Amino acid sequence: MSLRTNEDRLVTQILTGEVWPPQADRHGYRVDPDGHPFILPGMGGVTMGAHVGEAATGHASDHLEPGLSIRHAGAEANAALQFLSCVGNIVTVRSGPATGAEGVVIGQHAYVLADFADGALRQVTTGDAVSVEARGQGLRLLDHPEIRVKNLDPRLLPHLPFSTAADGTLEVGVAMRVPAEAAGAGGGMLSEFANTDLMGAYPGLSEDLSLGLESLRIGDIVVLEDQDHSYGRGYRPGWITIGVISTGECRLFGHGPGPSTLLSGPASAFTVLDDPAANLATALTAMGRATTTSTPTTATETTV
Amino acid sequence: MSSIIANNLLGFVEHAGLTPMVSYRIDRDGHPYVPVGDGGVVLGVHLGDSVFATDTDHAAPGVTLVHPDPGSRFGLTSFACVGNRATVRSGAATGATGSVVGKRGEAGRVIVSFDDETMAALLPGDRIAVHAMGQGYERADLPEEIVLLNIDPALLDALPVTVDAGVATVDVVGVLPSKVAGNGIGRPAHQWDVDLAVTPDSPELDGIDMRLGDLFAVEHLDVRHNMGFRRDWITVGIIVHGGSPMPGHGPGFLPIACGPRRVLQPRATPGESAAERPALTSERLAAVAPWPTA
Numbered sequence: 001m002s003l004r005t006n007e008d009r010l011v012t013q014i015l016t017g018e019v020w021p022p023q024a025d026r027h028g029y030r031v032d033p034d035g036h037p038f039i040l041p042g043m044g045g046v047t048m049g050a051h052v053g054e055a056a057t058g059h060a061s062d063h064l065e066p067g068l069s070i071r072h073a074g075a076e077a078n079a080a081l082q083f084l085s086c087v088g089n090i091v092t093v094r095s096g097p098a099t100g101a102e103g104v105v106i107g108q109h110a111y112v113l114a115d116f117a118d119g120a121l122r123q124v125t126t127g128d129a130v131s132v133e134a135r136g137q138g139l140r141l142l143d144h145p146e147i148r149v150k151n152l153d154p155r156l157l158p159h160l161p162f163s164t165a166a167d168g169t170l171e172v173g174v175a176m177r178v179p180a181e182a183a184g185a186g187g188g189m190l191s192e193f194a195n196t197d198l199m200g201a202y203p204g205l206s207e208d209l210s211l212g213l214e215s216l217r218i219g220d221i222v223v224l225e226d227q228d229h230s231y232g233r234g235y236r237p238g239w240i241t242i243g244v245i246s247t248g249e250c251r252l253f254g255h256g257p258g259p260s261t262l263l264s265g266p267a268s269a270f271t272v273l274d275d276p277a278a279n280l281a282t283a284l285t286a287m288g289r290a291t292t293t294s295t296p297t298t299a300t301e302t303t304v
Numbered sequence: 305m306s307s308i309i310a311n312n313l314l315g316f317v318e319h320a321g322l323t324p325m326v327s328y329r330i331d332r333d334g335h336p337y338v339p340v341g342d343g344g345v346v347l348g349v350h351l352g353d354s355v356f357a358t359d360t361d362h363a364a365p366g367v368t369l370v371h372p373d374p375g376s377r378f379g380l381t382s383f384a385c386v387g388n389r390a391t392v393r394s395g396a397a398t399g400a401t402g403s404v405v406g407k408r409g410e411a412g413r414v415i416v417s418f419d420d421e422t423m424a425a426l427l428p429g430d431r432i433a434v435h436a437m438g439q440g441y442e443r444a445d446l447p448e449e450i451v452l453l454n455i456d457p458a459l460l461d462a463l464p465v466t467v468d469a470g471v472a473t474v475d476v477v478g479v480l481p482s483k484v485a486g487n488g489i490g491r492p493a494h495q496w497d498v499d500l501a502v503t504p505d506s507p508e509l510d511g512i513d514m515r516l517g518d519l520f521a522v523e524h525l526d527v528r529h530n531m532g533f534r535r536d537w538i539t540v541g542i543i544v545h546g547g548s549p550m551p552g553h554g555p556g557f558l559p560i561a562c563g564p565r566r567v568l569q570p571r572a573t574p575g576e577s578a579a580e581r582p583a584l585t586s587e588r589l590a591a592v593a594p595w596p597t598a
Binding site: 031032033034035179180181182183184185186187188189197199200207208209211226228229230231232233234235236237252253254255 | 330331332333334481482483484485486487488489490491499501506507524526528529530531532533534535536537550551552553
């Protein structure tokens, strides 16, 4: 059953920002969970080679942000950009040789993250201007009043694995079930800003760090168990959150691939089904907005 | 084993701060509230009080210290340790001494407890010297894999830690699972506490009356290189501030020791008497040798 929403009451705001340079400091190194130093790219700027539908981990990267990482130089304008941009919003490059290229918002990470095809990304550099057609905050599912919706462009909604189940709950297909123990950095922050880093996804490190999340893909729709992101982000027994993985590989401890929040509410309002194909790539393909031509990889079966 | 050094640091008593023209924060149920007691000079909050005794946000048993220079503020927060003595250097309370009882994260705050008379005389902006010592400390009788942090060596000696057959046992009021650890995960434990997302009716507390200063343990938490999940590692810490209505926030847990469970084992006990409660108390702080100031 298709979902009834208040989409006709939402408006679009045109926001701008620029591709923000990756940041480093004079100390250079950060340390991994075992105390080993690293200097790796991934956060900020223009990042190629990792797109929606592809593996989130397995890259020599820290805080991998696919595509463009966007901020506004003004603090208040940046807050509007970060809080109002929604997954599925169209992003257009407005300066430089890639002017006119279009991509799509895939989440937030203290930057708005926009994935583009590599052909367009190769033409973009830091400082290039972009615009975002921001629409989605305030979206409600009229038949599911207990569920808070956020960061979700209503045009994306029909293409996501969300529907009303026969018992009236919201049925959601997820590629991965994330235990509460995995919720890392980002807890306690606003759920319209940045995302929740997931721990337990450090390929190649010791088994005692693993929570079975190494096979996450960028764009995976996941359920966060015992997490309430209705008005912020935090542990709350009996509540669940549905998110989309918007960032990838991390080496910094307590950090990891992160879901941007889409839905949150009491677990009793949902029916969660396992669906290895539950990935933003499927929706983007249906909308003609795919950022990669490769077939989404299938999530590796994990043993419980 | 290296010897440790001491630093004299300077902190300024914080003034309470709110976001300009925003009086409300939003609680976990979506209701607005005015945050009271979140830093600065907060009177009427003491070690031993329940973390849920007042309708406040992150209220701590003392004043919070900051520094106007961000780097100096991180330095102050990094090197101050629980149990360190602090001396008031300006204002009406000049000369009074107190003790560091905790720290808080993000931009960094040091929590210093004084007696009620001194607390009433302190003003935001007063200068306080912190006699910092403890980071890098190793105690010879403890198993090598246990890392100590944020604790004055003399105070550690006054806490209920026993070592037998290569295993350290620490008495704590309660043991909590890592899934309650919220804001502070992924951050450096030498500069941050981690908020425990618990409320008075949390099943994880199972009726335990959590109080300011209590020793608690968190299972599957490794805090050596940022705080994060690691199976069968135990972190012992001190409850340094009270609860919060915000999602992902709650009583603050400041780590003081971390190690694998096979060598670091918490023993949950409320203590046979109030004096034996495994907690940071004013009596234990008083037992720490005062800094030679004369």
